[in-house]
Amino acid sequence: xxxxxxxxxxxxxxxxxxxxxxxxxxxxxxxxxxxxxxxxxxxxxxxxxxxxxxxxxxxxxxxxxxxxxxxxxxxxxxxxxxxxxxxxxxxxxxxxxxxxxxxxxxxxxxxxxxxxxxxxxxxxxxxxxxxxxxxxxxxxxxxxxxxxxxxxxxxxxxxxxxxxxxxxxxxxxxxxxxxxxxxxxxxxxxxxxxxxxxxxxxxxxxxxxxxxxxxxxxxxxxxxxxxxxxxxxxxxxxxxxxxxxxxxxxxxxxxxxxxxxxxxxxxxxxxxxxxxxxxxxxxxxxxxxxxxxxxxxxxxxxxxxxxxxxxxxxxxxxxxx
Amino acid sequence: xxxxxxxxxxxxxxxxxxxxxxxxxxxxxxxxxxxxxxxxxxxxxxxxxxxxxxxxxxxxxxxxxxxxxxxxxxxxxxxxxxxxxxxxxxxxxxxxxxxxxxxxxxxxxxxxxxxxxxxxxxxxxxxxxxxxxxxxxxxxxxxxxxxxxxxxxxxxxxxxxxxxxxxxxxxxxxxxxxxxxxxxxxxxxxxxxxxxxxxxxxxxxxxxxxxxxxxxxxxxxxxxxxxxxxxxxxxxxxxxxxxxxxxxxxxxxxxxxxxxxxxxxxxxxxxxxxxxxxxxxxxxxxxxxxxxxxxx
Amino acid sequence: xxxxxxxxxxxxxxxxxxxxxxxxxxxxxxxxxxxxxxxxxxxxxxxxxxxxxxxxxxxxxxxxxxxxxxxxxxxxxxxxxxxxxxxxxxxxxxxxxxxxxxxxxxxxxxxxxxxxxxxxxxxxxxxxxxxxxxxxxxxxxxxxxxxxxxxxxxxxxxxxxxxxxxxxxxxxxxxxxxxxxxxxxxxxxxxxxxxxxxxxxxxxxxxxxxxxxxxxxxxxxxxxxxxxxxxxxxxxxxxxxxxxxxxx
Numbered sequence: 041x042x043x044x045x046x047x048x049x050x051x052x053x054x055x056x057x058x059x060x061x062x063x064x065x066x067x068x069x070x071x072x073x074x075x076x077x078x079x080x081x082x083x084x085x086x087x088x089x090x091x092x093x094x095x096x097x098x099x100x101x102x103x104x105x106x107x108x109x110x111x112x113x114x115x116x117x118x119x120x121x122x123x124x125x126x127x128x129x130x131x132x133x134x135x136x137x138x139x140x141x142x143x144x145x146x147x148x149x150x151x152x153x154x155x156x157x158x159x160x161x162x163x164x165x166x167x168x169x170x171x172x173x174x175x176x177x178x179x180x181x182x183x184x185x186x187x188x189x190x191x192x193x194x195x196x197x198x199x200x201x202x203x204x205x206x207x208x209x210x211x212x213x214x215x216x217x218x219x220x221x222x223x224x225x226x227x228x229x230x231x232x233x234x235x236x237x238x239x240x241x242x243x244x245x246x247x248x249x250x251x252x253x254x255x256x257x258x259x260x261x262x263x264x265x266x267x268x269x270x271x272x273x274x275x276x277x278x279x280x281x282x283x284x285x286x287x288x289x290x291x292x293x294x295x296x297x298x299x300x301x302x303x304x305x306x307x308x309x310x311x312x313x314x315x316x317x318x319x320x321x322x323x324x325x326x327x328x329x330x331x332x333x334x335x336x337x338x339x340x341x342x343x344x345x346x347x348x349x350x351x352x353x354x355x356x357x358x359x360x361x
Numbered sequence: 362x363x364x365x366x367x368x369x370x371x372x373x374x375x376x377x378x379x380x381x382x383x384x385x386x387x388x389x390x391x392x393x394x395x396x397x398x399x400x401x402x403x404x405x406x407x408x409x410x411x412x413x414x415x416x417x418x419x420x421x422x423x424x425x426x427x428x429x430x431x432x433x434x435x436x437x438x439x440x441x442x443x444x445x446x447x448x449x450x451x452x453x454x455x456x457x458x459x460x461x462x463x464x465x466x467x468x469x470x471x472x473x474x475x476x477x478x479x480x481x482x483x484x485x486x487x488x489x490x491x492x493x494x495x496x497x498x499x500x501x502x503x504x505x506x507x508x509x510x511x512x513x514x515x516x517x518x519x520x521x522x523x524x525x526x527x528x529x530x531x532x533x534x535x536x537x538x539x540x541x542x543x544x545x546x547x548x549x550x551x552x553x554x555x556x557x558x559x560x561x562x563x564x565x566x567x568x569x570x571x572x573x574x575x576x577x578x579x580x581x582x583x584x585x586x587x588x589x590x591x592x593x594x595x596x597x598x599x600x601x602x603x604x605x606x607x608x609x610x611x612x613x614x615x616x617x618x619x620x621x622x623x624x625x626x627x628x629x630x631x632x633x634x635x636x637x638x639x640x641x642x643x644x645x646x647x648x649x650x651x652x653x654x655x656x657x
Numbered sequence: 658x659x660x661x662x663x664x665x666x667x668x669x670x671x672x673x674x675x676x677x678x679x680x681x682x683x684x685x686x687x688x689x690x691x692x693x694x695x696x697x698x699x700x701x702x703x704x705x706x707x708x709x710x711x712x713x714x715x716x717x718x719x720x721x722x723x724x725x726x727x728x729x730x731x732x733x734x735x736x737x738x739x740x741x742x743x744x745x746x747x748x749x750x751x752x753x754x755x756x757x758x759x760x761x762x763x764x765x766x767x768x769x770x771x772x773x774x775x776x777x778x779x780x781x782x783x784x785x786x787x788x789x790x791x792x793x794x795x796x797x798x799x800x801x802x803x804x805x806x807x808x809x810x811x812x813x814x815x816x817x818x819x820x821x822x823x824x825x826x827x828x829x830x831x832x833x834x835x836x837x838x839x840x841x842x843x844x845x846x847x848x849x850x851x852x853x854x855x856x857x858x859x860x861x862x863x864x865x866x867x868x869x870x871x872x873x874x875x876x877x878x879x880x881x882x883x884x885x886x887x888x889x890x891x892x893x894x895x896x897x898x899x900x901x902x903x904x905x
Contacts, residue, residue, distance in 0.1 A: 111898070124896070128754065131750050144744060155747075159748070159751040161752070165661065378696055463828060567730065567824065570828060574726045
C-alpha cells in the first residue's frame with residue numbers, strides 16, 4: 041500500500057448553509073424496540089456526500105426516510121425545507137436509485153426510462169428518456185429487455201430512470217454493489233459529472249474505497265448513530281491509523297514476544313496459551329520487521345493472522361474515539 | 362519441485378473449523394421433527410404473534426356453538442335437546458374447516474418453496490417423500506384436532522349432564538366410532554386436497570385462493586350438475602365437502618333429510634367411504650409427485 | 658399529456674396482472690360456465706326452464722365463485738406484487754397524487770376482472786339460451802357482473818393495502834361473511850357485494866321468471882356506492898402513509 045501518488049491538499053469542505061437541499065434534525069427511527077437510527081443530524085449540499093457504515097448500521101433506514109418512504113419516529117427530515125414524509129411533490133427535485141435489484145424485467149431500458157418520464161408528467165418524455173439513456177451510456181442496449189441486462193447495466197438503467205426528470209438531489213443506495221472495476225469507474229465518472237452540474241448527491245456504501253476520488257464529505261454511521269463526518273482523507277486516516285492486532289504462533293512464543301517488544305512499532309504484546317497477540321500502530325513497519333526479527337532470533341513462525349480486520353471492529357473503534 | 366507446486370496450487374488452511382464427530386440422529390428423527398414443526402406451523406405456533414390469529418380464530422369459531430349449547434343446556438337444568446346433534450357439527454363447520462385448510466396449507470408447503478429452502482431440507486437425511494409425508498401427517502393431525510374438538514365437547518355434554526353417568530356412557534358408546542371417523546374423513550379428504558393444491562402454488566396468498574377456489578368450485582359445479590342432470594347420483598362425489606358429509610351421515614347411521622342432496626343421491630355408505638379413500642389416495646399421489654419433481 | 662400518467666400506471670398494472678401463468682388458470686376458470694352451458698344447456702325443457710337453469714348457473718357459479726375469486730386474485734396483485742418485489746418505489750417515488758394511483762389501479766383491476774367475467778357470462782348465456790327467446794337476460798346478467806367486478810376490486814385493492822394477509826382476509830369475507838352470515842341474518846344482506854350484484858341483475862332482467870336476490874335494488878345501489886367509496890378512500894389513505902422499511 042505504498043502511496044506514491046500525493047493528492048493535492050483540498051480545502052476542508054464548507055458546512056452546507058441553512059436552507060440546504062437536504063437537512064436532518066435529530067432524526068430517530070425505531071421498529072418496536074429496535075432503534076435503527078439514533079438522533080442523527082446533518083445537512084447535504086451540492087456535491088457528492090458519502091454515507092458510510094457497516095450493514096445494519098441504519099443506512100437504508102436513513103435513505104428511506106430521506107426518500108419519503110418512511111416516517112421518522114422523532115425529528116425532522118427536510119428536503120428543500122419541507123418534510124419528506126407525505127410529500128409527493130418532493131419527487132420533482134429528488135431522484136432515487138434504490139438498492140433492490142428488481143426492475144421490471146419485461147421493459148426495455150428505454151421503456152423503463154420512458155415510463156419514469158411519463159409518470160413525472162414531463163412535457164417531452166421521449167426526449168427526456170433518451171437523454172437519460174445517453175447520460176448513463178446505455179444507448180447501445182436501450183432496446184433490449186432489462187431482464188437480459190448484466191448487473192452493471194441494470195444499475196445504469198435504474199440511474200437513468202432516476203435522472204430522467206433532472207432532479208437536483210439524487211440518492212443512491214449501494215450503487216456499486218456487484219460492479220466490476222471497469223463498471224465502477226464508469227459509474228464514478230458519471231456521478232462526478234452530475235456533481236459538477238451542482239447536484240446534491242448522496243451515496244451509501246459499506247466500502248470506504250468506493251468513495252475515493254468521489255465524495256468530498258463522508259458521513260459515518262455506526263449502530264444508528266452518526267459516528268464521524270469529515271473529508272474522505274480524514275476518515276480514512278482515522279480508520280487506518282489505529283492500532284492493529286495480530287495473532288502469532290511460533291516455535292518459541294515467549295522469546296519472540298520479548299524480541300518484538302523491543303521494536304518501536306509494537307505497542308504491546310500479550311502471551312496466550314498457545315499464541316501471542318501483538319498490538320502495533322504501524323502495520324507496514326511491523327510487517328516488514330516481524331520476519332527479520334524472527335529469523336535473527338532463530339524462531340520459526342507458524343502462523344501470522346490479523347485479528348481485527350472486520351469492518352465492525354473498524355467502525356466501533358471509530359465510535360469509541 | 363512438483364510437490365512444492367502442488368502445495369502452492371491449493372491447500373486448505375486450518376482456520377479452526379471443527380468437524381462434528383458426535384451422534385447423528387438420522388432420518389426417523391428428522392421426519393418426526395418435521396412433523397411436529399409442521400403441526401405447530403399449522404396452528405401458527407412459533408412464528409410470532411400475527412400467525413396465531415387466523416388458525417385460532419377459526420378454531421374458536423368452530424368450538425363456539427358447541428360450547429355455548431352445552432353451557433346453556435347445563436344452566437337450564439340438563440335439557441339435552443338443546444345440544445347440537447353430532448351429525449350437524451360437520452355441516453355447520455365445513456366452510457370454516459375449508460377456510461382453515463386454505464389458510465394454513467400454504468403455510469406448510471408454499472412458504473418453503475417461496476423462500477427456496479427445500480435444498481436445505483433435502484441435503485440432509487430427509488428424503489423428498491419423507492418431507493411430503495410428514496407434511497401430510499401434520500395437516501391430517503391439524504384437521505383432525507379441529508374437527509374432533511366440537512364433537513368431543515358435545516360428547517362431554519351428553520355424558521356430564523344426565524344424572525346417570527353409566528347409562529349415558531352406554532348410550533353414547535355407539536357414537537364413539539363415528540366421533541372418531543368424522544374428523545378422520547375430513548382430514549383424509551379436505552386436508553389432503555388442500556395440501557396437494559397448495560404445494561403446486563409457491564405463493565402463499567394465491568395458494569389460499571387456489572385451495573378455497575377448489576372447494577367453492579367443486580361445490581358449485583356439483584350443485585349445478587346434480588340439478589341439471591336428473592338421476593346423476595354420483596355427481597355429489599365431485600364435491601369433497603359433500604363426500605365427507607355423506608360419510609358422516611353414514612357413520613352416525615342417520616338418514617338424510619328430505620330435500621337434502623344426500624337424499625337425492627341415495628348412495629350406500631360404502632360408496633362414500635370408498636370416495637373418501639379415493640380422494641385421499643389421488644391427492645396424496647399428486648402431492649408426492651410434486652415433491653418428486655421439486656426435490657431434484 | 659395528463660393522460661400519460663394514468664395510462665402509464667394502467668399499462669404497468671395490466672402487465673403485472675396479465676403476464677403470468679396465473680392468467681392462464683383464470684381464463685380456464687372463466688371457460689367453465691361456458692363449458693357447462695354448452696354441455697347441459699340443451700337438457701332443459703322449455704324456455705322458462707332454460708332461463709331458470711341459466712339463472713342458477715349465473716348465481717351459483719359465476720357470481721358466487723368466479724367473480725369474487727378472479728377479483729380477489731386480480732385486485733390483490735395490482736399493488737401486491739410490486740410491494741413484494743420492491744418495484745413499488747418506482748410508482749410511489751413520483752410526484753403523482755396518491756388518489757390518482759389508487760383510482761387508476763382500481764379501475765384497471767375492475768376492467769381486467771370484467772374482461773374475464775363478461776365474455777364468460779355472455780358466452781355461457783348464449784350457449785344456455787340458444788333458441789330461447791329471453792329478452793335482455795344475457796345483457797342484464799353481463800352488465801351486473803361488470804358492475805360487480807368493480808365493486809369487488811375496490812374492496813380487495815383496499816384490503817391488499819391494509820393487511821399482509823389480504824388474500825386470506827378476502828377469502829374469509831367471501832366465504833364466511835357473504836356465504837354463511839349473510840344468508841342467516843337478513844339485515845346483513847345489505848352488506849354483501851354478492852347481493853348487490855344479484856339485485857342489479859334482477860332489476861335489469863325485470864322478469865318474473867327469475868328472482869335472484871331478496872335485496873331491493875335501491876338499497877343495493879346506495880350501499881354499493883357507499884362501500885365502494887369507503888373502500889377507495891381507505892385505500893388512498895393507506896397508500897399515503899405507506900412505509901417501505903429496512904429490508905424492503
